[in-house]
Amino acid sequence: MxxxxxxxxxxxxxxxxxxxxxxxxxxxxxxxxxxxxxxxxxxxxxxxxxxxxxxxxxxxxxxxxxxxxxxxxxxxxxxxxxxxxxxxxxxxxxxxxxxxxxxxxxxxxxxxxxxxxxxxxxxxxxxxxxxxxxxxxxxxxxxxxxxxxxxxxxxxxxxLLGRRSAQERLAAFLVEVDGRFGGTGTFALPMTRRDIADYLGLTIETVSRTFSQLEEDGALRRSGGRQITLHRARLRHVVEN
Amino acid sequence: MxxxxxxxxxxxxxxxxxxxxxxxxxxxxxxxxxxxxxxxxxxxxxxxxxxxxxxxxxxxxxxxxxxxxxxxxxxxxxxxxxxxxxxxxxxxxxxxxxxxxxxxxxxxxxxxxxxxxxxxxxxxxxxxxxxxxxxxxxxxxxxxxxxxxxxxxxxxxxxLLGRRSAQERLAAFLVEVDGRFGGTGTFALPMTRRDIADYLGLTIETVSRTFSQLEEDGALRRSGGRQITLHRARLRHVVEN
DNA sequence: CGCCCCGTTGACTCTCGTCAACAGACGTGG
DNA sequence: CCACGTCTGTTGACGAGAGTCAACGGGGCG
CATH class of the missing domain: 2.60.120.10 (Jelly Rolls)
Incomplete structure (x- = not known):
């Protein structure tokens, strides 16, 4: 073989x-x-x-x-x-x-x-x-x-790509992924920042900065890059519609 | 009635x-x-x-x-x-x-x-x-x-929306519309600038400016706003892939 | 142990959005 | 028939959001 x-x-x-x-x-x-x-x-x-x-x-x-x-x-x-x-x-x-x-x-x-x-x-x-x-x-x-x-x-x-800001895109994406993983609000992203960026029509730097920004705003917590805990109410408020 | x-x-x-x-x-x-x-x-x-x-x-x-x-x-x-x-x-x-x-x-x-x-x-x-x-x-x-x-x-x-510039978006759009109208290179756009903008994820001003730019580059000619004649080779070169 | 990849952050740039003014086409009504 | 308002499209000046370039830390894997 x-x-x-x-x-x-x-x-x-x-x-x-x-x-x-x-x-x-x-x-x-x-x-x-x-x-x-x-x-x-x-x-x-x-x-x-x-x-x-x-x-x-x-x-x-x-x-x-x-x-x-x-x-x-x-x-x-x-x-x-x-x-x-x-x-x-x-x-x-x-x-x-x-x-x-x-x-x-x-x-x-x-x-x-x-x-x-x-x-x-x-x-x-x-x-x-x-x-x-x-x-x-x-x-x-x-x-x-x-x-x-x-x-x-x-x-x-x-x-999403045509009409939403970087923050809205990432927030919508995270809510979506959370939903597919059962909606617990806590999960490990299976994809890299590059994959997220190439899905959301952004660059990895913008994705990274937007993560930091959402964390500052208390909309999520990161533990080690991929592991995420969402504050779903605040995230949904960012997505709004 | x-x-x-x-x-x-x-x-x-x-x-x-x-x-x-x-x-x-x-x-x-x-x-x-x-x-x-x-x-x-x-x-x-x-x-x-x-x-x-x-x-x-x-x-x-x-x-x-x-x-x-x-x-x-x-x-x-x-x-x-x-x-x-x-x-x-x-x-x-x-x-x-x-x-x-x-x-x-x-x-x-x-x-x-x-x-x-x-x-x-x-x-x-x-x-x-x-x-x-x-x-x-x-x-x-x-x-x-x-x-x-x-x-x-x-x-x-x-x-188109995730990864292309305004110029590429408009060029691709025009080539596409031309194709749907028979590919003669000359046609009247049935939609307004606002419709085009809302399709391409841009603003009307950017669409308008991009039209002017493409015209300067010799990639198309406008006669009265809606009526367009394409220089298809140059437009396709803008789209490239 | 060291390399490479991933992620983050900073400084700067640039494309595109915003705000504003204006010209031409069109329709309406005096 | 012309004055008027409206709508579409264009252009300019300016600003903001995202991209680019660069440096750096940490973790995983050979």
Whole structure:
């Protein structure tokens, strides 16, 4: 062995064995309370995913590559982004446990996806899913509703980037992340300042300064950079609408 | 009469008559070369739309309203936007002839839609469409693909707003509009400077100054504010990537 | 142990926003 | 027909918010 496994090889291996096992041996089967098991959708057990893993900072797919697979995050976190030729980068979304990513219009990815942290995913072939969609209105409706949800997120981000100040952007972002982590108000950010900056259309320096400012205002407390405790009422007051 | 017709009343009127006629009497039937006729999709003649008209600056639906209808532009132009409580506005899209808008996630609109100019649309009830989608995989797939196309546009806008300068934003916008009008390089903008500014996350003054700057650089020529002739090679060079 | 990366902070710059004035187009009504 | 007000678009002067460049501390990893 020694050569790095690819999604394709993992898929071939999975098909030659029954039952399905993770290539990393951590095949507990059902994901982290997402209620999906290894199926694409909760009520669609015939589209099974193959477990796969990516290391921190590893690329999952690149812009322009053939969109052969789609992915569901089981554990860890992934970012999708686009880059301009001069290196400016815009992250269009973070995918945490449970979220599905990799669907694009057309046959190639128009984003790059990378693992923020060591990440376990389920991989699904795109073709069978699309074939299933053309036969099953139910599958197609689920895909539609997923796309619509993503669309709403993208448009919220549009408003954030077009019309909000640095402070409002960061506050909204933190409230959003808190919500995705259960809304306890305390969590560890899985992404770096650079990732946050490239998501919010800012620079790392501005993000850092804005963190300090929010802390001065008593809207949050930092313990060691990534670990955050929010004062949610004050943060929401910053976001206001 | 004298009371303003609503989509609901137009629909009721349409159903009491056969064949279908526009409430404004301009019922040439098939739309402007979009190839759709009055059907929702080209190959889906059973979902028929009712012609309806809106005056310049008239609201079609508001954020938070019940999403009872969806719309296809026959002639004219429409903008979708969101507003913050302090009045800051972000336009998330312009809908020109042929484009379908008004689909949202959930039962209420999360945007406001307004006619930029006098506009003729076809109105479709949302419920029957959704019912059709749950029965017909083909309809559902069309809806999915439409949502995915919108998603790509929204993410392109995200990159524009997050990482591009005023000049790049305006140049990209003009190239985009030119493309939608057939790519001749000469057209009349259907929207005001304010609309452009609110789409590009800028102010009207910056838009105006950037127009002047692009004109100085020989990237376009203005004849009377709205009428534009692009020097497409130079504009694309500004956009670069 | 040392290097590198991440995060923070300071000083300065610059793009874009704000405030203001003005010109031209348009519609209305005297 | 012209005076008037309004709306759109342009331009100038100025200011503020975010970007750039640079230095530095701390922690993790080889």
């Amino acid at each position: 020694g050569t790095k496994p690819t999604p394709r090889s993992a898929l071939a291996a999975a098909r030659s064995r029954t039952p399905l096992r993770s290539i990393h041996g951590n095949g507990h089967g059902s994901g982290h309370g997402t209620g999906y098991g290894t199926g694409l959708f909760a009520d669609c057990p015939d589209l099974l995913g193959t477990p796969f893993s990516y290391a921190r900072e590893e690329e999952i797919y690149g812009e322009g590559e053939d969109a052969e697979f789609v992915y569901r995050v089981v554990e860890g976190a992934v970012r999708s982004h686009k880059v301009l030729s001069d290196g400016r980068r815009q992250i269009t979304g973070f995918h945490l446990a449970g979220s599905l990513f990799g669907f694009e219009q057309g046959d190639v990815h128009w984003h790059t996806a990378e693992a923020l942290a060591d990440t376990r995913v389920l991989i699904f072939q795109r073709r069978p899913i699309e074939r299933a969609a053309t036969h099953s209105a139910e599958v197609a409706c689920q895909l539609w509703s997923m796309a619509t949800a993503n669309l709403r997120d993208a448009q919220d981000l549009t408003l | 004298g009371t303003k017709p609503t989509p609901r009343s137009a629909l009721a009127a349409a159903r009491s008559r056969t064949p279908l006629r526009s409430i404004h009497g301009n019922g040439h039937g098939s739309g402007h070369g979009t190839g759709y006729g009055t059907g929702l999709f080209a190959d889906c003649p059973d979902l028929l739309g009712t012609p309806f008209s809106y005056a310049r600056e008239e609201e079609i639906y508001g954020e938070g309203e019940d999403a009872e209808f969806v719309y296809r532009v026959v002639e004219g132009a429409v903008r979708s936007h969101k507003v913050l409580s302090d009045g800051r506005r972000q336009i998330t899209g312009f809908h020109l002839a042929g484009s379908l808008f008004g689909f949202e996630q959930g039962d209420v609109h999360w945007h406001t839609a307004e006619a930029l100019a006098d506009t003729r649309v076809l109105i479709f009830q949302r419920r029957p469409i959704e019912r059709a989608a749950t029965h017909s995989a083909e309809v559902a797939c069309q809806l999915w693909s439409m949502a995915t196309a919108n998603l790509r546009d929204a993410q392109d806008l995200t990159l």
